[in-house]
Amino acid sequence: MFHKAGERELAVKQAQNYDGGRDGWVLGVGCGLYLRVLYQSGMIPSTAAVVSSENRNVGGQFKNNTKTMVDIKQQFVELIRNRSEENFESLRDDFAKRRIGKCMETLRTELDSFIRVMYLGRISNINERERLIKQTLSGEKWTILTPNNKWKQVTDKDMVDKANELMGYVQYVYKFGCGFIHLSDFHNYATINPFDKLSETEKSDVKKYLNKYHHFPIGNELTVESITNYIPGVFEKISSNLTYYFGAIINNGMINT
Template sequence: MITTNVEIFVRQVKKRSRENAESLSLLYERRLHANVVPILRQELDSLVRVIFLLSQADRSYRSALITDSVNGRPWTKKGAKGRIRDREMVELSKYLFNWARNVYQFGCAFIHLSNFHDYATRDPMESVSKADRATIASYLNYYHSVELGPNVTFSEILPLLPKVFEKISSNLDCYLKVLEEDGDLS
Protein backbone atom coordinates (compact mmCIF):
# COMPACT_ATOMS: atom_id res chain seq x y z
CA MET A 1 0.00 0.00 0.00
CA ILE A 2 1.35 3.40 -1.00
CA THR A 3 1.22 6.06 1.68
CA THR A 4 0.76 9.63 0.45
CA ASN A 5 2.31 12.69 2.01
CA VAL A 6 -1.17 13.80 3.11
CA GLU A 7 -1.62 10.51 4.96
CA ILE A 8 1.79 10.88 6.59
CA PHE A 9 1.07 14.51 7.53
CA VAL A 10 -2.32 13.62 9.04
CA ARG A 11 -0.76 10.68 10.89
CA GLN A 12 1.94 12.88 12.43
CA VAL A 13 -0.58 15.57 13.42
CA LYS A 14 -2.87 12.99 15.02
CA LYS A 15 0.07 11.40 16.86
CA ARG A 16 1.12 14.79 18.19
CA SER A 17 -2.46 15.50 19.23
CA ARG A 18 -2.79 12.19 21.10
CA GLU A 19 0.48 12.83 22.91
CA ASN A 20 -0.62 16.39 23.69
CA ALA A 21 -3.88 15.09 25.17
CA GLU A 22 -2.07 12.57 27.34
CA SER A 23 0.58 15.09 28.38
CA LEU A 24 -1.99 17.73 29.24
CA SER A 25 -3.95 15.27 31.34
CA LEU A 26 -0.86 14.18 33.29
CA LEU A 27 0.45 17.70 33.75
CA TYR A 28 -2.96 19.04 34.79
CA GLU A 29 -3.44 16.19 37.24
CA ARG A 30 -0.02 16.92 38.76
CA ARG A 31 -0.88 20.65 38.90
CA LEU A 32 2.04 21.58 36.64
CA HIS A 33 0.06 24.40 35.09
CA ALA A 34 3.00 26.30 33.63
CA ASN A 35 3.46 23.29 31.34
CA VAL A 36 -0.23 22.81 30.55
CA VAL A 37 -0.55 26.09 28.65
CA PRO A 38 2.30 25.32 26.23
CA ILE A 39 0.54 22.04 25.38
CA LEU A 40 -2.54 24.09 24.45
CA ARG A 41 -0.27 26.24 22.31
CA GLN A 42 1.15 23.16 20.56
CA GLU A 43 -2.34 21.88 19.76
CA LEU A 44 -3.28 25.31 18.46
CA ASP A 45 -0.12 25.29 16.34
CA SER A 46 -1.34 22.11 14.63
CA LEU A 47 -4.80 23.59 14.09
CA VAL A 48 -3.39 26.82 12.68
CA ARG A 49 -1.17 24.89 10.25
CA VAL A 50 -4.03 22.73 9.01
CA ILE A 51 -6.22 25.82 8.56
CA PHE A 52 -3.39 27.46 6.63
CA LEU A 53 -3.15 24.44 4.35
CA LEU A 54 -6.91 24.43 3.77
CA SER A 55 -6.78 28.12 2.84
CA GLN A 56 -4.49 27.34 -0.09
CA ALA A 57 -6.62 27.07 -3.23
CA ASP A 58 -3.54 26.16 -5.28
CA ARG A 59 -3.37 22.41 -4.65
CA SER A 60 0.20 22.10 -5.93
CA TYR A 61 1.37 24.72 -3.40
CA ARG A 62 -0.61 22.97 -0.64
CA SER A 63 1.00 19.69 -1.66
CA ALA A 64 4.45 21.30 -1.59
CA LEU A 65 3.82 22.61 1.96
CA ILE A 66 2.70 19.16 3.10
CA THR A 67 5.75 17.58 1.49
CA ASP A 68 7.98 20.12 3.23
CA SER A 69 6.34 19.34 6.57
CA VAL A 70 6.65 15.58 6.09
CA ASN A 71 10.33 16.01 5.20
CA GLY A 72 11.14 18.39 8.06
CA ARG A 73 11.60 21.48 5.95
CA PRO A 74 10.24 24.93 6.88
CA TRP A 75 7.27 26.29 4.97
CA THR A 76 8.11 29.04 2.51
CA LYS A 77 5.93 31.70 0.98
CA LYS A 78 4.45 31.00 -2.41
CA GLY A 79 6.37 32.73 -5.17
CA ALA A 80 8.54 34.61 -2.70
CA LYS A 81 11.56 34.00 -0.61
CA GLY A 82 11.19 33.67 3.09
CA ARG A 83 9.57 31.43 5.61
CA ILE A 84 5.93 31.55 6.54
CA ARG A 85 5.89 32.82 10.10
CA ASP A 86 3.60 31.44 12.79
CA ARG A 87 2.20 34.93 13.27
CA GLU A 88 1.00 34.97 9.65
CA MET A 89 -0.80 31.66 10.10
CA VAL A 90 -2.37 32.79 13.37
CA GLU A 91 -3.62 35.97 11.68
CA LEU A 92 -5.28 33.88 8.99
CA SER A 93 -6.88 31.52 11.49
CA LYS A 94 -8.32 34.33 13.59
CA TYR A 95 -10.92 34.85 10.88
CA LEU A 96 -12.30 31.41 11.77
CA PHE A 97 -11.45 31.41 15.47
CA ASN A 98 -11.21 34.86 17.01
CA TRP A 99 -9.73 33.33 20.15
CA ALA A 100 -6.75 31.80 18.34
CA ARG A 101 -4.55 34.88 18.72
CA ASN A 102 -5.22 35.14 22.47
CA VAL A 103 -4.49 31.46 23.15
CA TYR A 104 -1.39 31.65 20.99
CA GLN A 105 0.02 34.75 22.73
CA PHE A 106 -0.84 33.47 26.19
CA GLY A 107 0.80 30.13 25.35
CA CYS A 108 3.95 31.83 24.05
CA ALA A 109 4.37 33.60 27.38
CA PHE A 110 4.54 30.17 29.04
CA ILE A 111 6.88 28.71 26.42
CA HIS A 112 9.44 31.46 26.95
CA LEU A 113 10.72 32.14 30.43
CA SER A 114 8.55 34.96 31.69
CA ASN A 115 6.81 36.37 34.73
CA PHE A 116 3.93 34.01 33.87
CA HIS A 117 5.95 31.17 35.43
CA ASP A 118 5.50 32.85 38.80
CA TYR A 119 1.75 32.17 38.54
CA ALA A 120 1.52 30.72 42.04
CA THR A 121 2.47 34.12 43.48
CA ARG A 122 1.57 36.63 40.75
CA ASP A 123 -1.45 36.26 38.49
CA PRO A 124 -0.31 36.15 34.82
CA MET A 125 -3.61 37.68 33.77
CA GLU A 126 -2.51 40.94 35.40
CA SER A 127 0.13 41.17 32.66
CA VAL A 128 -2.54 40.89 29.96
CA SER A 129 -4.18 44.08 28.75
CA LYS A 130 -7.65 44.84 30.13
CA ALA A 131 -9.11 44.52 26.64
CA ASP A 132 -7.51 41.11 26.09
CA ARG A 133 -8.59 39.92 29.54
CA ALA A 134 -12.17 40.87 28.76
CA THR A 135 -11.90 39.18 25.37
CA ILE A 136 -10.53 35.99 26.92
CA ALA A 137 -13.35 35.97 29.48
CA SER A 138 -15.90 36.54 26.73
CA TYR A 139 -14.58 33.62 24.65
CA LEU A 140 -14.49 31.31 27.64
CA ASN A 141 -18.02 32.32 28.59
CA TYR A 142 -19.30 31.73 25.08
CA TYR A 143 -17.51 28.49 24.23
CA HIS A 144 -17.53 26.88 27.67
CA SER A 145 -20.77 28.13 29.22
CA VAL A 146 -19.19 29.82 32.22
CA GLU A 147 -19.71 33.26 33.70
CA LEU A 148 -16.36 34.94 34.09
CA GLY A 149 -15.99 38.66 34.59
CA PRO A 150 -13.82 40.93 32.44
CA ASN A 151 -11.08 40.88 35.11
CA VAL A 152 -10.70 37.11 34.89
CA THR A 153 -7.85 35.57 36.89
CA PHE A 154 -5.56 32.69 36.04
CA SER A 155 -7.04 30.62 38.88
CA GLU A 156 -10.48 31.05 37.27
CA ILE A 157 -9.11 29.88 33.92
CA LEU A 158 -7.23 26.85 35.24
CA PRO A 159 -10.27 24.55 35.59
CA LEU A 160 -11.21 25.32 31.98
CA LEU A 161 -7.87 24.42 30.39
CA PRO A 162 -8.77 20.77 29.67
CA LYS A 163 -12.00 21.93 28.00
CA VAL A 164 -10.11 24.51 25.96
CA PHE A 165 -7.78 21.75 24.82
CA GLU A 166 -10.72 19.53 23.86
CA LYS A 167 -12.24 22.38 21.82
CA ILE A 168 -9.01 22.99 19.92
CA SER A 169 -8.48 19.25 19.41
CA SER A 170 -12.01 18.60 18.14
CA ASN A 171 -11.69 21.48 15.66
CA LEU A 172 -8.36 20.03 14.57
CA ASP A 173 -9.96 16.62 13.95
CA CYS A 174 -12.69 18.19 11.81
CA TYR A 175 -10.22 20.14 9.69
CA LEU A 176 -7.95 17.12 9.26
CA LYS A 177 -10.91 15.25 7.73
CA VAL A 178 -11.44 18.12 5.31
CA LEU A 179 -7.73 18.03 4.41
CA GLU A 180 -7.86 14.26 3.86
CA GLU A 181 -10.79 14.80 1.48
CA ASP A 182 -8.82 17.50 -0.39
CA GLY A 183 -11.39 20.09 0.68
CA ASP A 184 -10.95 23.71 1.57
CA LEU A 185 -12.30 26.27 4.03
CA SER A 186 -15.44 27.22 2.10
Protein backbone atom coordinates in the same frame (compact mmCIF):
# COMPACT_ATOMS: atom_id res chain seq x y z
CA MET B 1 -17.29 0.25 22.88
CA PHE B 2 -20.27 1.88 21.16
CA HIS B 3 -23.68 1.63 22.78
CA LYS B 4 -25.81 1.93 19.68
CA ALA B 5 -25.55 0.03 16.43
CA GLY B 6 -24.07 2.12 13.66
CA GLU B 7 -22.29 4.69 15.85
CA ARG B 8 -18.89 3.69 14.51
CA GLU B 9 -20.13 3.97 10.93
CA LEU B 10 -21.67 7.38 11.69
CA ALA B 11 -18.40 8.74 13.07
CA VAL B 12 -16.43 7.59 10.06
CA LYS B 13 -19.06 8.84 7.63
CA GLN B 14 -19.05 12.30 9.21
CA ALA B 15 -15.29 12.53 8.76
CA GLN B 16 -15.47 11.26 5.19
CA ASN B 17 -18.18 13.73 4.19
CA TYR B 18 -16.66 16.88 5.71
CA ASP B 19 -17.34 19.77 3.33
CA GLY B 20 -16.12 22.78 5.31
CA GLY B 21 -19.71 23.77 5.96
CA ARG B 22 -20.86 26.41 8.41
CA ASP B 23 -21.96 23.96 11.09
CA GLY B 24 -19.09 21.53 10.65
CA TRP B 25 -17.68 22.20 14.11
CA VAL B 26 -20.89 21.01 15.77
CA LEU B 27 -20.58 17.59 14.19
CA GLY B 28 -16.87 17.72 14.80
CA VAL B 29 -17.13 17.55 18.58
CA GLY B 30 -18.85 14.17 18.57
CA CYS B 31 -16.94 12.92 15.57
CA GLY B 32 -13.60 13.75 17.13
CA LEU B 33 -14.46 11.85 20.28
CA TYR B 34 -15.66 8.83 18.28
CA LEU B 35 -12.51 8.79 16.15
CA ARG B 36 -10.25 9.01 19.20
CA VAL B 37 -11.90 5.88 20.58
CA LEU B 38 -11.69 4.15 17.21
CA TYR B 39 -7.98 4.92 16.85
CA GLN B 40 -7.15 3.82 20.39
CA SER B 41 -9.16 0.60 20.11
CA GLY B 42 -7.65 -0.33 16.76
CA MET B 43 -11.09 -0.52 15.15
CA ILE B 44 -9.91 1.68 12.27
CA PRO B 45 -6.35 2.15 10.96
CA SER B 46 -5.03 5.62 11.80
CA THR B 47 -5.92 8.10 9.04
CA ALA B 48 -8.01 5.69 6.99
CA ALA B 49 -11.20 7.01 8.56
CA VAL B 50 -10.80 10.42 6.97
CA VAL B 51 -9.96 9.30 3.46
CA SER B 52 -13.11 9.72 1.43
CA SER B 53 -14.26 6.61 -0.36
CA GLU B 54 -15.32 8.91 -3.18
CA ASN B 55 -11.64 9.40 -4.04
CA ARG B 56 -11.22 5.73 -4.91
CA ASN B 57 -12.47 3.68 -7.82
CA VAL B 58 -13.34 0.00 -7.79
CA GLY B 59 -9.72 -1.00 -8.20
CA GLY B 60 -8.71 0.92 -5.10
CA GLN B 61 -6.75 3.55 -7.03
CA PHE B 62 -7.06 7.25 -6.23
CA LYS B 63 -8.91 8.99 -9.00
CA ASN B 64 -7.97 12.63 -8.37
CA ASN B 65 -4.60 12.42 -6.62
CA THR B 66 -1.41 10.53 -7.12
CA LYS B 67 -0.70 7.88 -4.51
CA THR B 68 2.42 9.74 -3.46
CA MET B 69 0.59 12.97 -2.60
CA VAL B 70 -2.12 11.10 -0.72
CA ASP B 71 0.57 9.34 1.30
CA ILE B 72 2.19 12.67 2.14
CA LYS B 73 -1.10 14.12 3.37
CA GLN B 74 -1.78 11.01 5.40
CA GLN B 75 1.69 11.22 6.94
CA PHE B 76 1.03 14.82 7.91
CA VAL B 77 -2.33 13.97 9.49
CA GLU B 78 -0.74 11.01 11.29
CA LEU B 79 1.97 13.31 12.64
CA ILE B 80 -0.58 15.80 14.00
CA ARG B 81 -2.82 13.02 15.32
CA ASN B 82 0.03 11.37 17.21
CA ARG B 83 1.05 14.72 18.65
CA SER B 84 -2.54 15.31 19.76
CA GLU B 85 -2.76 11.91 21.45
CA GLU B 86 0.46 12.60 23.35
CA ASN B 87 -0.88 16.00 24.36
CA PHE B 88 -4.11 14.41 25.59
CA GLU B 89 -2.25 11.94 27.79
CA SER B 90 0.14 14.59 29.11
CA LEU B 91 -2.61 17.03 29.97
CA ARG B 92 -4.71 14.37 31.69
CA ASP B 93 -1.81 13.31 33.90
CA ASP B 94 -0.54 16.81 34.63
CA PHE B 95 -4.00 18.18 35.43
CA ALA B 96 -4.65 15.32 37.86
CA LYS B 97 -1.41 16.24 39.63
CA ARG B 98 -2.18 19.98 39.37
CA ARG B 99 0.89 20.73 37.29
CA ILE B 100 -0.95 23.64 35.69
CA GLY B 101 2.11 25.22 34.07
CA LYS B 102 2.68 22.04 32.06
CA CYS B 103 -1.03 21.89 31.19
CA MET B 104 -0.80 25.40 29.73
CA GLU B 105 2.22 24.40 27.65
CA THR B 106 0.38 21.32 26.36
CA LEU B 107 -2.67 23.38 25.43
CA ARG B 108 -0.44 25.81 23.59
CA THR B 109 1.08 22.92 21.62
CA GLU B 110 -2.38 21.65 20.64
CA LEU B 111 -3.41 25.14 19.57
CA ASP B 112 -0.30 25.38 17.40
CA SER B 113 -1.42 22.24 15.56
CA PHE B 114 -4.95 23.60 15.20
CA ILE B 115 -3.75 26.92 13.77
CA ARG B 116 -1.50 25.20 11.24
CA VAL B 117 -4.28 22.91 10.04
CA MET B 118 -6.64 25.90 9.73
CA TYR B 119 -3.97 27.84 7.83
CA LEU B 120 -3.51 24.97 5.38
CA GLY B 121 -7.28 24.62 5.03
CA ARG B 122 -7.55 28.21 3.81
CA ILE B 123 -5.07 27.68 0.95
CA SER B 124 -7.02 26.96 -2.24
CA ASN B 125 -3.88 26.18 -4.26
CA ILE B 126 -3.46 22.49 -3.47
CA ASN B 127 0.10 22.39 -4.79
CA GLU B 128 1.06 25.18 -2.40
CA ARG B 129 -0.69 23.40 0.46
CA GLU B 130 1.19 20.19 -0.28
CA ARG B 131 4.49 22.10 -0.48
CA LEU B 132 3.97 23.34 3.09
CA ILE B 133 3.04 19.84 4.22
CA LYS B 134 6.28 18.53 2.72
CA GLN B 135 8.21 21.20 4.62
CA THR B 136 6.59 20.04 7.86
CA LEU B 137 7.50 16.41 7.21
CA SER B 138 11.10 17.33 6.44
CA GLY B 139 11.40 19.48 9.56
CA GLU B 140 11.69 22.76 7.66
CA LYS B 141 10.16 26.12 8.56
CA TRP B 142 7.16 27.14 6.48
CA THR B 143 7.97 29.63 3.73
CA ILE B 144 5.85 31.66 1.31
CA LEU B 145 6.65 33.53 -1.86
CA THR B 146 6.42 37.32 -1.55
CA PRO B 147 5.09 39.66 -4.29
CA ASN B 148 8.77 40.40 -5.03
CA ASN B 149 9.29 36.73 -5.88
CA LYS B 150 11.39 36.07 -2.79
CA TRP B 151 10.92 33.37 -0.16
CA LYS B 152 10.27 34.32 3.45
CA GLN B 153 9.27 32.42 6.55
CA VAL B 154 5.59 32.34 7.50
CA THR B 155 5.26 34.75 10.42
CA ASP B 156 2.79 35.08 13.28
CA LYS B 157 1.24 37.99 11.38
CA ASP B 158 0.72 35.79 8.32
CA MET B 159 -1.05 33.29 10.59
CA VAL B 160 -3.21 35.97 12.24
CA ASP B 161 -4.17 37.51 8.92
CA LYS B 162 -5.82 34.23 7.95
CA ALA B 163 -8.33 34.78 10.76
CA ASN B 164 -9.95 37.56 8.71
CA GLU B 165 -11.00 34.92 6.16
CA LEU B 166 -12.69 32.75 8.78
CA MET B 167 -16.10 32.87 10.43
CA GLY B 168 -17.90 31.42 13.42
CA TYR B 169 -16.22 28.99 15.80
CA VAL B 170 -13.06 28.61 13.72
CA GLN B 171 -12.40 32.36 13.75
CA TYR B 172 -12.90 32.54 17.52
CA VAL B 173 -10.60 29.61 18.30
CA TYR B 174 -8.05 30.69 15.68
CA LYS B 175 -7.71 34.15 17.25
CA PHE B 176 -7.69 32.58 20.71
CA GLY B 177 -4.87 30.29 19.62
CA CYS B 178 -2.83 33.06 18.01
CA GLY B 179 -2.91 34.94 21.30
CA PHE B 180 -2.44 31.93 23.55
CA ILE B 181 0.65 30.58 21.79
CA HIS B 182 2.48 33.80 22.66
CA LEU B 183 2.21 33.04 26.36
CA SER B 184 5.35 32.10 28.27
CA ASP B 185 6.74 31.92 31.83
CA PHE B 186 4.15 29.33 32.86
CA HIS B 187 6.32 27.97 35.64
CA ASN B 188 6.48 31.35 37.39
CA TYR B 189 2.79 32.16 37.09
CA ALA B 190 2.37 32.44 40.90
CA THR B 191 4.35 35.70 40.87
CA ILE B 192 4.21 36.80 37.20
CA ASN B 193 0.96 36.72 35.23
CA PRO B 194 1.86 35.45 31.71
CA PHE B 195 -1.27 37.07 30.27
CA ASP B 196 0.15 40.51 31.09
CA LYS B 197 2.60 40.04 28.22
CA LEU B 198 -0.18 39.78 25.64
CA SER B 199 -1.46 42.79 23.74
CA GLU B 200 -4.90 44.13 24.61
CA THR B 201 -6.22 42.67 21.34
CA GLU B 202 -4.80 39.24 22.14
CA LYS B 203 -6.23 39.31 25.66
CA SER B 204 -9.60 40.32 24.25
CA ASP B 205 -9.53 37.44 21.74
CA VAL B 206 -8.70 34.93 24.49
CA LYS B 207 -11.48 36.25 26.69
CA LYS B 208 -14.07 36.29 23.91
CA TYR B 209 -13.40 32.67 23.02
CA LEU B 210 -13.48 31.48 26.63
CA ASN B 211 -16.68 33.43 27.29
CA LYS B 212 -18.56 32.34 24.17
CA TYR B 213 -17.67 28.66 24.21
CA HIS B 214 -16.79 27.92 27.84
CA HIS B 215 -18.81 30.54 29.80
CA PHE B 216 -15.78 32.30 31.27
CA PRO B 217 -17.05 35.55 32.92
CA ILE B 218 -16.07 38.32 30.53
CA GLY B 219 -15.33 40.71 33.40
CA ASN B 220 -12.84 38.39 35.10
CA GLU B 221 -9.12 39.03 34.90
CA LEU B 222 -7.13 36.60 32.78
CA THR B 223 -4.74 34.68 35.00
CA VAL B 224 -3.53 31.10 35.10
CA GLU B 225 -5.60 30.58 38.24
CA SER B 226 -8.78 32.02 36.72
CA ILE B 227 -8.71 29.72 33.66
CA THR B 228 -7.33 26.57 35.31
CA ASN B 229 -10.68 24.78 35.59
CA TYR B 230 -11.45 25.57 31.94
CA ILE B 231 -8.30 23.94 30.56
CA PRO B 232 -9.60 20.35 30.12
CA GLY B 233 -12.77 21.52 28.36
CA VAL B 234 -10.87 23.90 26.09
CA PHE B 235 -8.40 21.18 25.15
CA GLU B 236 -11.11 18.60 24.43
CA LYS B 237 -13.12 20.94 22.21
CA ILE B 238 -10.09 22.03 20.21
CA SER B 239 -8.71 18.49 19.92
CA SER B 240 -12.06 17.10 18.78
CA ASN B 241 -12.47 19.74 16.09
CA LEU B 242 -8.86 19.34 15.00
CA THR B 243 -9.56 15.65 14.37
CA TYR B 244 -12.67 16.51 12.38
CA TYR B 245 -10.87 18.95 10.08
CA PHE B 246 -8.37 16.28 9.04
CA GLY B 247 -10.92 15.36 6.38
CA ALA B 248 -10.45 18.71 4.66
CA ILE B 249 -6.68 18.17 4.47
CA ILE B 250 -6.93 14.60 3.16
CA ASN B 251 -9.65 15.43 0.62
CA ASN B 252 -8.34 18.84 -0.54
CA GLY B 253 -11.33 20.59 1.00
CA MET B 254 -11.52 24.19 2.18
CA ILE B 255 -12.08 25.13 5.82
CA ASN B 256 -14.48 28.03 6.12
CA THR B 257 -16.25 27.98 9.49
